[in-house]
Amino acid sequence: xxxxxxxxxxxxxxxxxxxxxxxxxxxxxxxxxxxxxxxxxxxxxxxxxxxxxxxxxxxxxxxxxxxxxxxxxxxxxxxxxxxxxxxxxxxxxxxxxxxxxxxxxxxxxxxxxxxxxxxxxxxxxxxxxxxxxxxxxxxxxxxxxxxxxxxxxxxxxxxxxxxxxxxxxxxxxxxxxxxx
Numbered sequence: 001x002x003x004x005x006x007x008x009x010x011x012x013x014x015x016x017x018x019x020x021x022x023x024x025x026x027x028x029x030x031x032x033x034x035x036x037x038x039x040x041x042x043x044x045x046x047x048x049x050x051x052x053x054x055x056x057x058x059x060x061x062x063x064x065x066x067x068x069x070x071x072x073x074x075x076x077x078x079x080x081x082x083x084x085x086x087x088x089x090x091x092x093x094x095x096x097x098x099x100x101x102x103x104x105x106x107x108x109x110x111x112x113x114x115x116x117x118x119x120x121x122x123x124x125x126x127x128x129x130x131x132x133x134x135x136x137x138x139x140x141x142x143x144x145x146x147x148x149x150x151x152x153x154x155x156x157x158x159x160x161x162x163x164x165x166x167x168x169x170x171x172x173x174x175x176x177x178x179x180x
Contacts, residue, residue, distance in 0.1 A: 001033060001047040003079040003176045006060055007105055008042030009072050009162040010150075018042060018068050026063045032056075038171055042072075043164070045175040053077060073160045075105050079176035086173035089166070090129050091138040101166035102137040104150065108159035109133060118156050121147035137163070 011018040020037040023044070027035045032046040048056055053076035060074045077085075091101055115130040122128065127138040128148055135153060139146045143165065153161045164172075 001049055002051060003045065003047050004053060004056055005077045005079065005082045005172045005176050006042075006044040006046065006056065007075045007077070007162050007164065008044070008060070008064065009074070009107075009160060011042035011064075011070070011072055016070050016072065018064065018070065022067065023064075026067050027060065030059050030063060036175060038175060039168065041164075041168075042162075043168060043172055045172060051078075073107055073162075075107055075162065077105075079173075082169075082173045082176050085131075085134060086170050088131060089136050090131075091127065091136055092166075096138050097140070098166050100138055100140045100142075102139060102143055102163050103166070103169050104135040104137060104148075104153055104161050104163045106133045106135065106153065106157065106159050106161050108157075110157045110159060114157060121152065123147075 008018065010016055020040060024035045024037055027044065027046060032048045035044060035046045037044050057074040057076040061072065064070050064072055085103060089101060092098065110133065120128055123141060125140045126146055126148060129136040137148055139148065143163065150161045150163050
């Protein structure tokens with residue numbers, strides 16, 4: 001069965017609490033197999049029949065709404081897409097410290113022109129590199145101190161977004177590449 005990675009937007013931050021054990025159980029109840037969560041911030045690796053990540057995202061959004069009473073967006077990527085994202089970070093290739101790297105995942109398509117038209121509120125040393133529906137970030141002062149946040153990209157590009165640190169991205173790529 002194909003493997004997937006689900007990224008739940010804005011869970012376990014602020015008031016949006018999702019118990020990972022309950023989430024795993026609920027996802028198994030949907031027919032997803034070998035469900036694993038990674039840390040407490042809404043990262044799930046699973047196997048499922050069917051090749052359509054959007055169908056899996058809609059099912060997970062429905063489950064989170066029913067079980068936790070939360071309206072949250074879910075982005076589902078194939079294991080292959082996750083591996084490609086982990087392998088293509090331009091800042092890593094340029095020698096950046098892994099601790100300063102993040103990836104913002106955009107839920108909707110954004111044209112290169114739209115991204116090029118942005119005036120990024122980056123501090124000296126901060127960088128952003130778009131690659132389709134993701135934005136690689138190099139944030140040497142940390143994510144908590146940058147203005148290149150989800151809120152910025154959501155407003156500027158008119159699409160929901162969720163960001164993961166580099167350790168999480170690589171861990172999800174590794175987990176999703178393992179055979180069950």
